Amino acid sequence: MDLECASQETVKQGLLARGWPPIKGFSKHVKTKVLEFFSLLIKLGQDDPRRVVHSLKAGLALTLVSLFYYYQPLYKSFGVSAMWAVITVVVVFEFSVGATLGKGVNRGLATLLAGGLAVAAHQLANLSGRIGEPIVLGIFVFLQAAVSTFVRFCPQIKARYDYGLLIFILTFSLISISGFRDDEVLELVHKRLLTVLIGGSTCVIISVLVFPVWAGQDLHNLIASNMEKLGIFLEGFGDEYFKMPEDGESKEDRPFLQGYKSVLDSKTNEDALANFARWEPRHGRFQFRHPWKQYLKIGALTRKCAYRIESLNGHLYADIQAKREIRSKIQETCTTMSMESGKALKELSMAIKTMVKPLAADIHIENSKSSVKNLDTLLKSGLWDDETDLLEVVPVATVASLLIDVVTCTAEIAESVNELATMLKFEVVEPTVSPEKPETGQPKIGIS
Amino acid sequence: MDLECASQETVKQGLLARGWPPIKGFSKHVKTKVLEFFSLLIKLGQDDPRRVVHSLKAGLALTLVSLFYYYQPLYKSFGVSAMWAVITVVVVFEFSVGATLGKGVNRGLATLLAGGLAVAAHQLANLSGRIGEPIVLGIFVFLQAAVSTFVRFCPQIKARYDYGLLIFILTFSLISISGFRDDEVLELVHKRLLTVLIGGSTCVIISVLVFPVWAGQDLHNLIASNMEKLGIFLEGFGDEYFKMPEDGESKEDRPFLQGYKSVLDSKTNEDALANFARWEPRHGRFQFRHPWKQYLKIGALTRKCAYRIESLNGHLYADIQAKREIRSKIQETCTTMSMESGKALKELSMAIKTMVKPLAADIHIENSKSSVKNLDTLLKSGLWDDETDLLEVVPVATVASLLIDVVTCTAEIAESVNELATMLKFEVVEPTVSPEKPETGQPKIGIS
Numbered sequence: 023m024d025l026e027c028a029s030q031e032t033v034k035q036g037l038l039a040r041g042w043p044p045i046k047g048f049s050k051h052v053k054t055k056v057l058e059f060f061s062l063l064i065k066l067g068q069d070d071p072r073r074v075v076h077s078l079k080a081g082l083a084l085t086l087v088s089l090f091y092y093y094q095p096l097y098k099s100f101g102v103s104a105m106w107a108v109i110t111v112v113v114v115f116e117f118s119v120g121a122t123l124g125k126g127v128n129r130g131l132a133t134l135l136a137g138g139l140a141v142a143a144h145q146l147a148n149l150s151g152r153i154g155e156p157i158v159l160g161i162f163v164f165l166q167a168a169v170s171t172f173v174r175f176c177p178q179i180k181a182r183y184d185y186g187l188l189i190f191i192l193t194f195s196l197i198s199i200s201g202f203r204d205d206e207v208l209e210l211v212h213k214r215l216l217t218v219l220i221g222g223s224t225c226v227i228i229s230v231l232v233f234p235v236w237a238g239q240d241l242h243n244l245i246a247s248n249m250e251k252l253g254i255f256l257e258g259f260g261d262e263y264f265k266m267p268e269d270g271e272s273k274e275d276r277p278f279l280q281g282y283k284s285v286l287d288s289k290t291n292e293d294a295l296a297n298f299a300r301w302e303p304r305h306g307r308f309q310f311r312h313p314w315k316q317y318l319k320i321g322a323l324t325r326k327c328a329y330r331i332e333s334l335n336g337h338l339y340a341d342i343q344a345k346r347e348i349r350s351k352i353q354e355t356c357t358t359m360s361m362e363s364g365k366a367l368k369e370l371s372m373a374i375k376t377m378v379k380p381l382a383a384d385i386h387i388e389n390s391k392s393s394v395k396n397l398d399t400l401l402k403s404g405l406w407d408d409e410t411d412l413l414e415v416v417p418v419a420t421v422a423s424l425l426i427d428v429v430t431c432t433a434e435i436a437e438s439v440n441e442l443a444t445m446l447k448f449e450v451v452e453p454t455v456s457p458e459k460p461e462t463g464q465p466k467i468g469i470s
Numbered sequence: 471m472d473l474e475c476a477s478q479e480t481v482k483q484g485l486l487a488r489g490w491p492p493i494k495g496f497s498k499h500v501k502t503k504v505l506e507f508f509s510l511l512i513k514l515g516q517d518d519p520r521r522v523v524h525s526l527k528a529g530l531a532l533t534l535v536s537l538f539y540y541y542q543p544l545y546k547s548f549g550v551s552a553m554w555a556v557i558t559v560v561v562v563f564e565f566s567v568g569a570t571l572g573k574g575v576n577r578g579l580a581t582l583l584a585g586g587l588a589v590a591a592h593q594l595a596n597l598s599g600r601i602g603e604p605i606v607l608g609i610f611v612f613l614q615a616a617v618s619t620f621v622r623f624c625p626q627i628k629a630r631y632d633y634g635l636l637i638f639i640l641t642f643s644l645i646s647i648s649g650f651r652d653d654e655v656l657e658l659v660h661k662r663l664l665t666v667l668i669g670g671s672t673c674v675i676i677s678v679l680v681f682p683v684w685a686g687q688d689l690h691n692l693i694a695s696n697m698e699k700l701g702i703f704l705e706g707f708g709d710e711y712f713k714m715p716e717d718g719e720s721k722e723d724r725p726f727l728q729g730y731k732s733v734l735d736s737k738t739n740e741d742a743l744a745n746f747a748r749w750e751p752r753h754g755r756f757q758f759r760h761p762w763k764q765y766l767k768i769g770a771l772t773r774k775c776a777y778r779i780e781s782l783n784g785h786l787y788a789d790i791q792a793k794r795e796i797r798s799k800i801q802e803t804c805t806t807m808s809m810e811s812g813k814a815l816k817e818l819s820m821a822i823k824t825m826v827k828p829l830a831a832d833i834h835i836e837n838s839k840s841s842v843k844n845l846d847t848l849l850k851s852g853l854w855d856d857e858t859d860l861l862e863v864v865p866v867a868t869v870a871s872l873l874i875d876v877v878t879c880t881a882e883i884a885e886s887v888n889e890l891a892t893m894l895k896f897e898v899v900e901p902t903v904s905p906e907k908p909e910t911g912q913p914k915i916g917i918s
Contacts, residue, residue, distance in 0.1 A: 059624075066623050073623045081616035084643055085608050091647045092604040102651075105644060112615075112640045156540040160533050167560075168529035175514050175521045176507075192560045195532055196553060199539045203550075286777070290738040329734070330784075332777045336875055401861040413849040419864045420871035427784055 075233045076117050083111050083228045087221055103213040110221025115229065119305075120237035120298030122229040126222035127301065128186030133218045136193035137211035139166075143194075144201035159202060163195050181297050237298035238308045242374065244295065245317050248288060248324050249371040249435065251281040255331055256364030256428065260357030263338055263421060264349055279335070285328040292321045307377055316442045323438055327367075327431035334424045337417060348414050352422060355397045359425045362390035363432040370439045379448045380439055387436050390429045397422060523681045524565050531559050531676045535669055551661040558669025563677065567753075568685035568746030570677040574670035575749065576634030581666045584641035585659035587614075591642075592649035607650060611643050629745050685746035686756045690822065692743065693765050696736060696772050697819040697883065699729040703779055704812030704876065708805030711786055711869060712797055727783070733776040740769045755825055764890045771886055775815075775879035782872045785865060796862050800870060803845045807873045810838035811880040818887045827896045828887055835884050838877045845870060 067074045090096045090104035097104065114125045147158040170191045174184055193214070201207040229235075258278055296314040304310050366386035373380035442448075515522045538544045538552035545552065562573045595606040618639045622632055641662070649655040677683075706726055744762040752758050814834035821828035890896075 062624060063620065067620070073620060077616040077620035080619040081612040084615045084639070085612045088608065088611055088643065088647045091650055092608070097651065102648075105648070108643055108647065109640060112636065112643065160536065160540070163536055164529040164533045167532045168525040171528040172511065172515070172521060172525035176510060188560065191532070192557060195536065195556055195560065199536045199556065200550075200553070202539055203545065287737045289735050326780075329777045329780045332774075333781045333872065333875065336778075398861055401864065413846055415860070415863070416849065416867045416871050419860075419867035423864050423868035424781065427781065 072117075072233070072235050076235065079228055079232050080115050082232070083115055083224050084108065086228075087111050087224055090217075090220075100213060100217060103217050106214055106217035107221035107224070110218050111225055114222055115225045118235045118237035118240065118295075118298050118302075119226075119229050120295075120300070120302040122225050123303075124182070124298060124301040125185050126226050128183060129189050129218055130215075130222050132186040132189035133193050133215055136190045137197055137215055140194045140197035140201065141207055141211055143198045144207050147198075147201075156202060159198055162198060166194050167191050181293075182300070234305070236302055236305050236308070237295045238302050238312060238314070239306065241292065241295035241299050241314065241317055242308070244288065244292060245321050245324070246371045246374040248285045248321065248328075249367050249374070251285055252324065252327055252331060253364045253367035253371060254278050255282045255335075256360045256367065259334065259338065259364070260353075260360040264353045264357060279338070282328055282331050282335075285325060286332060288321065289325065292318060313442065313445045316438065316445060320435060320438045320442065323431065323435045327428060327435060330424055330427045330431060334421065334428070337421050337424070348418055352397065352400060352418060355393050355400060356422055356425055359390050359393040359397070359422075359429055362386045362393060363425075363428050366390065366432050366436060370436055373439060373443070373448070377446065377448050379443050379450045380436065381450070383436055383439070387429075387433055390432065394426055394429055397426075520565075520681070520683050524683065527676055527680050528563050530680070531563055531672050532556065534676075535559050535672055538665075538668075548661060548665060551665050554662055554665035555669035555672070558666050559673055562670055563673045566683045566685035566688065566743075566746050566750075567674075567677050568743075568748070568750040570673050571751075572630070572746060572749040573633050574674050576631060577637050578663075578667055578670050580634040580637035581641050581663050584638045585645055585663055588642045588645035588649065589655055589659055591646045592655050595646075595649075604650060607646055610646060614642050615639050629741075630748075682753070684750055684753050684756070685743045686750050686760060686762070687754065689740065689743035689747050689762065689765055690756070692736065692740060693769050693772070694819045694822040696733045696769065696776075697815050697822070699733055700772065700775055700779060701812045701815035701819060702726050703730045703783075704808045704815065707782065707786070707812070708801075708808040712801045712805060727786070730776055730779050730783075733773060734780060736769065737773065740766060761890065761893045764886065764893060768883060768886045768890065771879065771883045775876060775883060778872055778875045778879060782869065782876070785869050785872070796866055800845065800848060800866060803841050803848060804870055804873055807838050807841040807845070807870075807877055810834045810841060811873075811877050814838065814880050814884060818884055821887060821891070821896065825894065825896050827891050827898045828884065829898070831884055831887070835877075835881055838880065842874055842877055845874075 087104075087107045087110075090100055090107055100107075110129060114122060114129055116122045116125060143159065143162045147155045147162070150158045170187050173179060174187050179187070197207065197211055197214070200210060255278070258276070262276065262279065296318050299308075299312065299314050302308070302310070363386070366383045369383035369386060370380050372378075373383060535552075535555045535558075538548055538555055548555075558577060562570060562577055564570045564573060591607065591610045595603045595610070598606045618635050621627060622635050627635070645655065645659055645662070648658060703726070706724070710724065710727065744766050747756075747760070747762050750756070750758070811834070814831045817831035817834060818828050820826075821831060
């Protein structure tokens with residue numbers, strides 16, 4: 023043991039003698055890491071300046087409720103219970119209005135309900151005498167914690183009321199247990215509820231009034247931009263695929279062909295935003311009972327299309343590609359199919375963004391469908407000579423077939439966007455600039 | 471106004487006279503909903519009995535810490551601060567050991583750090599006199615809340631320390647603000663820290679000792695079962711695709727062909743489990759620094775394969791299918807490709823589950839690769855006569871091509887599973903029952 027210690031000492035002295043080079047290296051490493059971290063933070067702020075605003079809003083809310091401590095008349099009426107206003111602000115204040123409102127309402131209602139039940143439990147336990155009381159209280163606390171914890175596993179409840187159940191367990195336990203030591207249970211519940219309400223409404227008011235971030239708007243934009251990403255890929259795909267490798271640089275460094283990848287994993291994000299959006303009141307072009315489910319449906323169809331595009335993308339970079347003459351035979355139709363679906367998706371995305379009926383998209387979808395028919399005719403016409411090696415046809419046939427799938431998916435997306443347009447009575451604006459055939463003098467309101 | 475009220479009265483009286491049928495209907499509706507809810511809860515418990523156990527554990531932990539209130543000697547030393555032990559248990563106790571440990575460590579460290587800084591802030595503010603104090607404190611609270619809230623947007627920090635930052639904001643605010651009213655700040659911090667530690671360790675001890683649920687084990691099983699789901703699809707695909715529709719019932723009602731769908735959206739779940747697993751100590755076959763990243767890599771490759779399978783699935787139910795004679799020509803090779811990749815995936819899944827080197831999988835992958843070569847030969851051999859309509863070749867060519875992609879994906883998965891096997895030194899067990907060529911007398915340990 024002593025020997026070990028001694029040898030460690032020697033090593034330490036050796037390090038000291040050499041001016042602690044590991045520590046020098048370490049401090050340099052820390053410096054690099056800190057610099058990296060700061061540049062990451064700056065990038066986060068630049069990517070979405072609302073994050074900076076949100077942080078300032080959170081600071082403001084917290085400073086406001088801390089007035090309960092500083093300002094004597096306020097402190098007199100609440101005392102240390104003012105702590106609950108501070109806690110409420112810290113845990114309830116979220117990025118979007120919907121998330122803040124959802125948490126606030128959950129917290130308020132759960133505190134009210136649990137407070138009431140805890141008072142009842144306290145009265146019941148009181149009946150069982152000084153020795154029986156902790157036992158009865160213990161049984162109540164155990165039962166409600168176990169049952170509420172189990173109910174939290176229920177997916178439908180987890181999505182909307184998970185936080186409420188947590189606060190229910192917390193408040194019920196705290197109040198029924200405190201009741202054992204403090205007979206003023208009703209006043210305790212009253213103060214707790216009031217401070218939670220003050221904290222919660224501070225959060226909601228600041229999040230609604232100061233540069234509000236609406237989860238509904240974010241979901242709306244996310245669905246539209248996901249569609250646009252697929253559109254960008256499809257518009258570029260035809261040219262990229264049929265271009266010969268020797269024409270230019272490597273295909274792998276095309277960022278516009280990689281944008282669709284984020285769509286593959288967007289389900290969780292969409293679900294969360296839809297859950298928040300359901301709490302939001304009417305704002306801008308969004309009503310209280312906006313059809314968020316339809317957005318999720320469109321999102322699911324967009325993802326289905328993204329899966330096909332992922333398969334297509336694999337063929338873009340495949341080593342084995344069909345010969346030039348074979349490819350050139352179907353180049354035009356395939357490029358049209360891809361281009362027209364891409365344009366349709368971009369039009370649909372634009373239609374959602376501007377809330378205008380996607381009339382132009384229908385034209386592109388018709389074009390892509392007629393390209394599919396052209397392809398059929400081309401294949402039937404026996405365009406291929408007898409020497410054509412089938413092995414070389416397979417890659418092209420696959421790409422063509424996947425593009426046909428993409429056309430089908432795009433038509434499905436268009437259908438669900440049209441359903442949304444009907445639900446929300448999107449404006450009708452004639453897609454082509456053709457003043458010679460105006461049906462009515464002004465833009466019509468879509469009729470379902 | 472009066473008229474309106476009067477008419478409402480009439481309606482109410484009418485309803486009363488008819489025995490309130492809407493209320494009868496409503497109560498029936500509520501009864502159905504309640505029954506549905508209970509059967510859902512029972513199903514949740516049957517699907518994973520660990521949920522029932524977890525709920526009981528949560529109840530137990532909460533009842534244990536409530537002893538701080540009931541038991542006089544304990545209450546004497548902590549007083550109302552015992553509340554923080556209760557709060558800690560409610561918010562820290564999570565389903566898996568990793569999640570509980572992660573939250574507990576976050577809460578403990580954040581309370582320590584924020585407590586220390588808040589004491590320092592309190593001392594600084596004290597210097598600025600009775601009027602300056604709340605202003606200085608307010609500035610500190612605002613700054614730390616804004617900065618910490620902003621740092622929470624950083625994805626790397628959000629994944630592991632989000633809860634810690636929340637508690638940091640909470641504790642710093644509460645202690646620095648309380649300090650304005652209560653000069654015993656050090657004692658406050660001390661009590662808070664102690665009760666948080668007691669609450670946190672109660673959670674950790676119960677979650678580790680009483681029927682522990684390990685996030686690492688769950689991730690391990692999830693990765694293996696996802697692979698198995700794809701394997702089941704591929705094993706069944708060949709027969710389903712080449713079976714003529716008139717042979718039997720509709721293809722759509724095959725549950726075993728739908729199991730792969732859950733793999734498409736498993737990313738969020740895998741990421742969360744890996745984050746929790748990183749907190750877990752050595753348990754069973756898992757070390758503390760288990761290569762969870764490799765599991766995520768395998769998961770990503772499995773998902774890539776699932777995207778291809780989603781495209782394949784679309785062709786299973788396509789309306790336009792190739793003629794019987796065309797299909798029958800490549801039926802055997804395609805069925806073998808699909809079957810062998812499916813078997814390989816199932817073997818890989820089994821290898822992960824049992825932590826044995828996936829030697830049998832390599833054989834199936836070799837088989838599937840040689841099927842790809844057979845297909846190439848078949849296509850080159852000009853097996854097709856001149857009358858073959860290319861339009862009818864396209865669907866079959868697509869399926870074949872997607873299957874080739876699946877074979878490639880499977881080989882990639884196998885490679886990453888082999889990497890995992892090397893990292894974790896999976897056991898080597900000879901795959902075939904061939905006692906005539908035992909290389910060593912006992913199972914070897916894999917050498918990297």
